[in-house]
Every structure is written in C-alpha cells, then in structure tokens.
Amino acid sequence: MSVDVITEDDRWTDMAALAQTATDAALERLGLEPSVFEISILACDDARIATLNADFRGKARATNVLSWPSDERAAGIDGEMPLLPEPQTELGDIAIAYGTCAREAAEAGKSMKDHTIHLLIHGTLHLLGFDHERDRDAALMEGLETEILGKLGISDPYRD
Template sequence: MSSHPAISLALAVEAGEWGDVEATEALAETALDAAVRDLSELEAQPFPEEPPEVSLVLADDSMMADINSQWRNQPKPTNVLSFPAFPLVPGGRPGPMLGDIILARETIEREAVELGKPVDEHISHLIVHGFLHLFGYDHIENNDAEKMEAIETRILTSLGLSDPYGDTEPV
C-alpha cells in the first residue's frame, strides 16, 4: 500500500474516437499517482484524508473549441483545459473535488506527431499539466512557468518519460 493519498478518478468520454478507454483510464491513473506522490513528498502538498476527485473528460476538437471559446474567449481547440472546482494556491489544502481536466483527441494526436512522441506519452504529460493547474500552478509569469515546468518534468521523469520542454524557454 502506498504511503501517499490517492486520487479518485471519474472518467467520461464526451466526444471523439478514444479507442481503448480502459487503457486511457489506466494511463491517467498512473500519471495522477505519480503527480500525487511528487506533490505530497517533494512539494509538501497537503491532501485530505479521503481521496479527492478529479474528473477527466475525453473530448474532440469541436467540443474543446466550444469550451475554449466559452471560458477563455479563444474559439479554437487546445490540447488540455483544467477547471478547478475551487480556487487553490500551490500548497493549499484541496477539498473533496479537485476539478475537471478536459483533453482533445485530435489536437493531442497532431501534437504527438509534430513532437515525434507516442500519443500515450503526450496524454500522460497533459494529464500531469492539467492536474498541476488544479492545484493553482500556472505558466503566465516566467518564474511560475519555471516552477511548474520543473515539477512536470520531475513527475514525467518518474514515469520514464522525457522532458517535454527540453531546451525551450518557459511558456
């Protein structure tokens, strides 16, 4: 039994061709487990006793463009969006519901090809990225981006995945 809290994952396929949903769910659980382990051990992130819930919504580009337009005034698809259930700052104690992570299949597939990496690796990265947003991490300011990217890279390394940022400047 692990010595860190778990996450309760609720997965919903809302749109798109996601293939083996059980495999995607297992991928998400592995990525979230690594993220929880890292945050609780290295960032001293407090967690409630009961595993908080994360909703993972699997969408397509059309659905994502609608959501992105409605919530961010950007009428185009994006790879991942996160919607925290409650405002949280890094290090703050989450409630029973962390929030939603939404993934867009076609954008993820296109990006994976452009990046020359397997789709599953890109999905793992985006789940970790979205999960950190639920905890209040962001990449608007350079110093915040450096902190978030360092945590992401550390988590992905623990999963045996490469640094998605490499030699790039923080975004």
C-alpha cells in the same frame, strides 16, 4: 485517487489508466495522498474542446487540455508554491482533446501515451494552483512536470 472519466471520443481507448497514472504521480510528488481526492476528466474531440475554450476562455479554437479547479489555489508571488489543498473530494475538472493531442505528439515525435500523460499531469497541476503565466511560476510548473514525467520514464517535454 478517484478519477471519473467521461469519454466522448471513442479514440481515447485507454484514458482511465493514463489518467490514473498521471494524476496519482502528480499528487504523490507533492506529498498528497491520491486516495482522498477526485478529478473528473472529459476525453473529447477537437470540436468539443473548441466550444469549451470559446465558452470559458473566449478563444474559439481547439486546444490540447483545459482545466477548471474547484478552488483558487494560486500563489500570490511569482515562483512560490501554491496553497495545496486539504484532503477533500473534488479537485476540479480536466478536458483533453484527442485530435490536438495526436497532432502534437506526431509533430514532436512522441508517443500518444507519453504526450497524454504529460498533458494530464499539466492539467492536474493547474487544478492544484500551478500556472505558467508568470516566468517563475512557469519555471516551477515545468520543473515539476519534468520531474514527475522522469519518474515515469518519460523524457523532458521542454528539452530542445
């Protein structure tokens, strides 16, 4: 997997390693060879992601992670697997905001590392066509996230 990280917020000190771990784990779980794909990641602050969120989603507030897939891959039927990509170079882009991630991790009593890996897996799954707008799609995506995180020794983020 080629992960191109642009760091705009210097508090993201280990983003390259975290991104490699998360994206490789997500792709491998789906039977995809990481070495034939590329993802670009913007490690930014809340102000930058709020601007992106306003520009692309019409929501003028910070969020934890945003993703822009290179192609539409979503499943047509709720709960079905999306059409996984053929080997190619670029899957898409992910932006992740330090302040929001740090606040969420602290509020949930999680380490910043574990929460960041979770959000990067989440973003990678979005690039692959997974979503959580419909109930069965959400169950599929959350189940995959939990499984991938478990293999990395990270607890289920959806557990009460």
